[in-house]
Amino acid sequence: MSAAMSAPETARRIAAALPDAVLDEATGLPLHVGNPIAEQRRLRAGSLVLLPRDVLRLSGPDTLPWLDSITSQAIEQLAPGASTESLVLSPEGRIEHVMRLHQTTDALWIVVDAGTGDALETWLTRMRFYKQVEIERPEVVVVGTAGEPSAELAGAPAWVDGWPEVAPGGVRYGEPTGEPWRWSELILTPAEAEGIASDRFVGSMAAAALRIAAGRPSLAEVDERTIPHELDWLTTAVHLAKGCYRGQETVAKVHNLGAPPRRVVLLHLDGSENAPVAHGDEVLAGEKPAGAVTSAAIHDELGPIALAVVKRSTPADEDLVVRTADGTAVAAGQQVLVPPTAGHANRPPRLPRVGAVKRPAVPPA
Known part of the structure; x- marks a missing residue:
């Protein structure tokens, strides 16, 4: 899966004007604006973070039933003001796109x-055929908050995350982490975004720490092999009882009869080495490779934490080790998010083969 690229120009211009902002070279948006730990508390209280996002606006009478038929979530009856999320899957059930959806009146x-x-717009355009659906790419800025949006932004379209609650038609394999997660992403016009006072903004490091602590999956956890079950994404992004869509066979088969080959875990890292853990660092179970870190942060209460995707066979009660880029071994306690027993929801009992049925011995005449 491709890494996130540069944010829209307006967002980068706002970021460049923020006092004390340390910018991410990849996105041009603030990593922090002075103190990433304190910024987590500000974000919970309603401060805003500039997000590297692309936005599409779909309209027309066929929009909801058409998108319902080609993606993983049931959205045909999505009401104005409602939010959900949906996945575009490959024919093999692997995640190709993660979409945050918000319906307005029009x-x-x-x-x-x-x-x-761009890739999503190209795919949707190719799949539209003769449906009455208009696809636009408006010039907007997306900001996120873990608190209540301020009154002046209350009228903006806003995707409200439902995690960790199970959406209708979904299923959760693991228990929530216990960390609160309340998250919204507001879609603003350039004028609205540029009118926000600079002291209202915090950096993306604060948002990442809150997300990781909540066990909330993102595109950072996705690679070319990822299926939704591995990240517990059947919780909010997949409807198990809707009609056919691309990749549905894999979704149903793994949930009902099989098990995901990998599973996401929350790692509580030993900070005594002061070794930075990053995306892609190897995770070991004993001396054996088990998986890789997907996201890492320092949380204001939990300390250094990370999400990692490991093999399903990795023992759930075993402490792990992260090997950083410079070879440092960092001890990691494992908090299970997707248990090794995930799946097998309707697995039929195994019946003995006909040829293997034992017949009573016939006594000799």
Whole structure:
């Protein structure tokens, strides 16, 4: 899966003007604006973070039933003001796009990670055929908050995350982490975004720490092999009882009869080495490779934490080790998010083969 690319120009211009902002070279948006730990508390209280997002606006009478038929979530009856999320899957059930959806009275807004909007727009256009659906790419800025949006932004379209609650038609394999997660992404016009006072903004490091602590999956956890079950994404992004869509066979088969080959875990890292853990660092179970880190942060209460995707066979009660880029071994306690027993929801009992049925011995005449 491609990494997120540069944010829209307006967002980068706002970021460049923020005092004390340390910018991410990849996105041009603030990593922090002075103190990333304190910024987590500000974000919970309603401060805003500039997000690297692409946005599509879909309109027309066929929008909801058409998108319902080609993606993983049931959205045909999505009411104005409602939010959900949906996945575009490959024919093999692997995640290709992650869409945050918000319905207004006249349009469906789709928010995706920056750098993925072009590919999604191309795919949707190719799949539209003769449906009455208009696809636009408006010039907007997306900001996130873990608190209550301020009154002046209350009228903006806003995707409200439902995690960790199970959406209708979904299923959760693991228990929530216990960390609160309340998250919204507001879609603003350039004028609205540029009118926000600079002291209202915090950096993306604060948002990442809150997300990781909540066990909330993102595109950072996705690679070319990822299926939704591995990240517990059947919780909010997949409807198990809707009609056919691309990749549905894999979704149903793994949930009902099989098990996901990998599973996401929350790692509580030993900070005594002061070794930075990053995306792609190897995770070991004993001396054996088990998986890789997908996201890492320092949380204001939990300390250094990370999400990692490991093999399903990795023992759930075993402490792990992260090997950083410079070879440092960092001890990691494992908090199970997707248990090794995930799946097998309707697995039929195994019956003995006909040839293997034992017959009573016939006594000799």
